[in-house]
Amino acid sequence: xxxxxxxDYGSGNLHSAERALRVAAAEAGGEHDVxxxxxxxxxxxxxxxxxxxxxxxxxxxxxxxxxxxxxxxLEEAVLKQGRPFFGICVGAQLLATRxxxxxxxxxxNWIPGDVDRITPGAGYRIPHMGWNGLExxxxxxxxxxxxxxxxVYFTHxxxxxxxxxxxIAALTDYGQPLIAAVARDNIFATQFHPEKxxxxxxxxxxxxxxxxxx
Numbered sequence: 714x715x716x717x718x719x720x721d722y723g724s725g726n727l728h729s730a731e732r733a734l735r736v737a738a739a740e741a742g743g744e745h746d747v748x749x750x751x752x753x754x755x756x757x758x759x760x761x762x763x764x765x766x767x768x769x770x771x772x773x774x775x776x777x778x779x780x781x782x783x784x785x786x787l788e789e790a791v792l793k794q795g796r797p798f799f800g801i802c803v804g805a806q807l808l809a810t811r812x813x814x815x816x817x818x819x820x821x822n823w824i825p826g827d828v829d830r831i832t833p834g835a836g837y838r839i840p841h842m843g844w845n846g847l848e849x850x851x852x853x854x855x856x857x858x859x860x861x862x863x864x865v866y867f868t869h870x871x872x873x874x875x876x877x878x879x880x881i882a883a884l885t886d887y888g889q890p891l892i893a894a895v896a897r898d899n900i901f902a903t904q905f906h907p908e909k910x911x912x913x914x915x916x917x918x919x920x921x922x923x924x925x926x927x
Contacts, residue, residue, distance in 0.1 A: 714746050717922070718759035720787075720804075721751045722780050724773040725765030726908070730801065733908035734763065737918035745922055753786035761922065762787070762796055766803025770812035770828060770871065773803045774820060784821070791900065792823070799855075799921050800902030802869065805895065808902055814871055824895050824902075826876035831869070833888030840870040845885045847893055847905075847913070853882050855901045855920045856894070865893070865903075865910040865917075872904050899926035 717738065719731055731747050738745040748755060756762060764787075766773045777783060791798045800808055812818040812828040820828070831841060847863045849856050867885070873892040882901065883894035894903045901921065907914035 715744055715760040716755075716758060717745050717747045717761045717763060718756050719747055719749045719763045719765065720756070720783070721749050722773075722783065723776045724768060724803065725801075726767050726906075727765060730763065730765050730908045733915060733918055734922075737915050738922050740915065740919040741922035751780050751783060753782040756783070756786040756790050759790065760796065761799070762790060763799045763801065764804035764807065765801045766805070766807060768803060770803055770806050770814050770820070771816070771818045774807060774812070774818045777807065787821075795899045795926060797921065797924050797926055798900045798902075799918075800900075801908070802904060802906055805902030805904055806871065806873070808895065808900065809873060809876075812871070823900060824873075824876055824880050824897050826880075827874045828871050829874045831872050831887070831889075831891060833891075837888040840868060841887050841891070842868045845887060845893075845905075848884045848886070850881045850884055851879075853894075853896050853901065854924045855896070855917060856883060857920055859913050859916055863913045865905040865907065865913055867893075867905045869904055 790796045806828040808823040882896040885893040
């Protein structure tokens, strides 16, 4: 049995993510178990890694850095060993160079760019909360088979800004184009919550479980 490590660093919606990943793993063939862990040794053994995140990017970054050896284990598994990685919401934002919520937070810099407050204009509330359409910016194995007009669930006030164009995987329209997903090599991450996005989210997660990055 292969393992999907769902990282517990005190900043994620773990149980709904765990349930969705278990359903997705079953749909993908049932060869994966989902383990909630903050143990660097468990990450080293995992075949796939998922980093959730909710709340303030500064708090999430501090919590991640506070777990001894966790960032080093992530860098070894993801950047050096090439294990498939999925970031969710603030877990996606942590991949940026820096977050600009209440000052500046240095992040992992896996996908260079900033995370800044969205400014959609008059008539649009912040936070952006609810269902929005997903526009695929470039083909990616995790985004296949989502249907003609996929909608996913967002809840956020901040989003990626100015990553390289080749790292933008999907967009959404909320008074302006917002980056909904980013990708690079064996790394994929969404600003939206696939675990709350019903059939589209489960399809996306099952694609991730099947995904074999080159």
